[in-house]
Amino acid sequence: KAGVTQTPRYLIKTRGQQVTLSCSPISGHRSVSWYQQTPGQGLQFLFEYFSETQRNKGNFPGRFSGRQFSNSRSEMNVSTLELGDSALYLCASSGGQLGEKLFFGSGTQLSVL
Amino acid sequence: TQLLEQSPQFLSIQEGENLTVYCNSSSVFSSLQWYRQEPGEGPVLLVTVVTGGEVKKLKRLTFQFGDARKDSSLHITAAQPGDTGLYLCAGAAGFQKLVFGTGTRLLVSP
Numbered sequence: 337k338a339g340v341t342q343t344p345r346y347l348i349k350t351r352g353q354q355v356t357l358s359c360s361p362i363s364g365h366r367s368v369s370w371y372q373q374t375p376g377q378g379l380q381f382l383f384e385y386f387s388e389t390q391r392n393k394g395n396f397p398g399r400f401s402g403r404q405f406s407n408s409r410s411e412m413n414v415s416t417l418e419l420g421d422s423a424l425y426l427c428a429s430s431g432g433q434l435g436e437k438l439f440f441g442s443g444t445q446l447s448v449l
Numbered sequence: 450t451q452l453l454e455q456s457p458q459f460l461s462i463q464e465g466e467n468l469t470v471y472c473n474s475s476s477v478f479s480s481l482q483w484y485r486q487e488p489g490e491g492p493v494l495l496v497t498v499v500t501g502g503e504v505k506k507l508k509r510l511t512f513q514f515g516d517a518r519k520d521s522s523l524h525i526t527a528a529q530p531g532d533t534g535l536y537l538c539a540g541a542a543g544f545q546k547l548v549f550g551t552g553t554r555l556l557v558s559p
Contacts, residue, residue, distance in 0.1 A: 340471040340491070379492070379537065379549035426491050430545060432550045435480055435499075438545060440491025 338363065340429050347448045354415040357444045361429030362407050367391075368410035369438065370402060373424040382425075385410055386432045396420035414446075422448045451476040453550035454539055461556045462528055470523045470536055470553045478540035481514055481521045482547065486535040528557045 341360040349355050363370050369384035369392075381394040385404035386391055402412040408429075424445050428438040454476045472481070480499045484492035496505050498514035498521060505512045511524040521538055521557075528559055534554050539547040 367545050369547075371547075377546075378551055381542075381546050381548070384498075384545040386544070391544045394546070428545070430492070432545070435497070435541060436542060436545075437497070438496055438547070440493070442490050 340427060340439050342425075342427055342441035344444060344445050345442070345449075346445045348449065349417050351417055351419060351447050353417050354368075355414065355417060355446060356411055357425055357430075357446075358412050359412075359427035359441060361410070362439055365431055365439075366408050366430035367430045367432035367436075368404055368408065368428075369428050370410070370412050371426045371428065372396075373443070374422075375425060378384075379426070382412065384427045417448045419448050422446060451478075451540060451542055453540055453548055454505050454538045455536075455538060455550040455553050456537055458551065459554045459556075461477060464529055464557055466526050466557075467523050468528060468555070470525075470555075472523075472538035472550050474519050474540065476540070477518050478542070478548075479518075480541045481518070482539045482541070483521070483523055484487070484539060486536040487533075488535060492537055494537075507520045512531075525555075530557045530559050533557050 367386045370382040373379045385394040388404045399415045404410045424443045426443045428440045430436045483495045486492040501516045501518045503514045509526045538550040
């Protein structure tokens with residue numbers, strides 16, 4: 337069974353640009369959640385989608401948004417990039433039940449110059 | 450705001466030594482998970498503890514959940530270089546929402 341796939345692996349953008357990251361969950365998983373990891377703040381929850389609906393949201397500004405498609409693939413978008421958005425963005429998939437194990441992808445390393 | 454503090458932040462030891470990592474919070478969590486993350490990879494789940502006072506063993510790793518479900522510890526016996534990595538505790542805070550700890554970076558030298 338293939339794992340969680342995130343693309344691209346690395347991305348370099350400049351301030352003010354926008355970026356879209358993609359996540360393909362494990363086959364059969366209907367939940368995709370996104371996390372931001374930085375050296376200073378650690379791992380922080382962005383949002384979670386289940387069957388194309390956002391079920392849970394973290395404390396990030398509206399510049400961070402996401403969506404999920406009918407095949408459970410998910411994208412997250414960050415608009416008007418700031419230097420502080422430089423981070424490793426991780427997505428995790430699961431079946432979606434409360435307390436279920438999360439399987440993380442290898443992440444997209446975003447650098448904002 | 451739910452916070453999870455881990456200690457120590459960094460640990461450098463020799464192969465064969467024992468170590469304990471602590472994860473503390475002022476909040477109660479319904480369950481607590483431990484992950485290990487290696488460079489360039491996402492975190493991988495090691496264990497989930499649910500019941501206060503629960504102890505789980507995974508080979509040389511022993512995990513304990515505090516009686517009040519606010520704290521947890523990870524003990525590694527006879528550490529090996531393969532144990533090197535970032536150890537993260539995480540508390541369940543809703544559907545697929547985890548509150549992660551500050552992390553403990555472990556380096557085990559041969």
